[in-house]
Amino acid sequence: MSTDTAAASSIRRDETVPIALLLAFAGGYLDAYTWIVHGVMANAQTANLVLLWVYGSIGDWTKALHFVPPILASAVGVVVATWLRRATRERASAISTLIEILLLVAIAVLHNRLPDLAGTLGISFVAAVQSAVFTRVEGVVYSSVTGNMRQAIEGVFAEVSGNGSLRPAGIFTTLCVTFGLGAAVGAFATKQIPNLALGIPVIALLIVLLRCEAPRDEASP
Template identity: 75%
Template sequence: MSTLDLAAGASLRRDETLEVALLLAFAGGYLDAYTWMIHGVMANAQTANLVLLWVYGSVGNWAAALHFVPPILSFAIGVLVAAWLRHATGDRASVISTLIEILLLIAIEILHNRLPDLAGTLGISFVAAMPTAIFTKVEGVVYSSVMITGNMRQAIEGAFAAVVGGGPPGPLRRSGMFAALCVMFGVGAAVGAFATKSFPNLALGMPVIALLIVLLRCEVDRSEARA
């Protein structure tokens, strides 16, 4: 390993590691599957919600169209809160936002049978927005934990650069990294669909566990760095 590689590894933020990104991708796919099966909307994929809103609206079915408005607005509010956290807390934003996500998911899980569908959708879409605004990079490269379009493009471009030569350093690793994120998002969706169908009242426990690991990885390593 070169001196440059060692320096890069030493300066890598804990919330930008591949391990954290994979856990967030799993949770992102899981929550999309959960909200689609329970509420008929997407927690993360606001593109899908917007398309369906206008598809139904274009044929005059406004009751169905307006069903997709609350998660879009809730996601937007979540992004604003995450932006405020970054501004107010700096490097602590990743830990604080993850803790907020965990507490909200636990609350939604506990109150699921008492809350109307709208409240559950709003809460989960708010939760889903925070990682996409806080955890924006993996190993210094921009990625998304809540959708695969950009990640898939990066995986394909990295593979192409590895074959033809040129491009950014380590194109094959970068391609594998983004391909892994796409796969993990799909795994999360598959596990989320199975869990939601099999035990819907406990289904949110898995993304909570994934986020707890993220929280521990970020906080423990931060404590070690201070020591």
């Protein structure tokens, strides 16, 4: 067995590059969707926190409190994901992805009746679960729901300076592009097919689930 083959076979199925790219696409997509429909971020809770304080500082508490539900939903999602990792261990990625798929389908169904509750709380919860369960790509820490721009820049600098490998820089740069592509597709789909828009990230997550459950020789990059 070659060194590259051995290295590939040692990578956990939920840490492969294809899965990271699918999750980055879904992360960007859901951020665009929730921003356009609800005026909040599904993933970037720091942005929600900043906007909460900005509007609160000028006394516009109606707008400020609008950002509280997604922050709380995200916190609950992280707690649930942490418990899930402890309880199910290596099965956490597959189980959490299945939960995300079911919740997004339920959100899509409930959206017309309870738009704010289903969209703001549900999608922020889904995003938090994803970010807390999928934390590494090829053994390197990353975020499956943000652009990973800092890691991409550091990777490129390390490669240029001769102190790093080209592969990490390429992975993180591709993740940034994929996240942005997901946001662009999400914005377009939300405007053009609002009632079906959540179907696209569901498809991406279904592929993630299938890859997490695939035999080792099929899941390896």
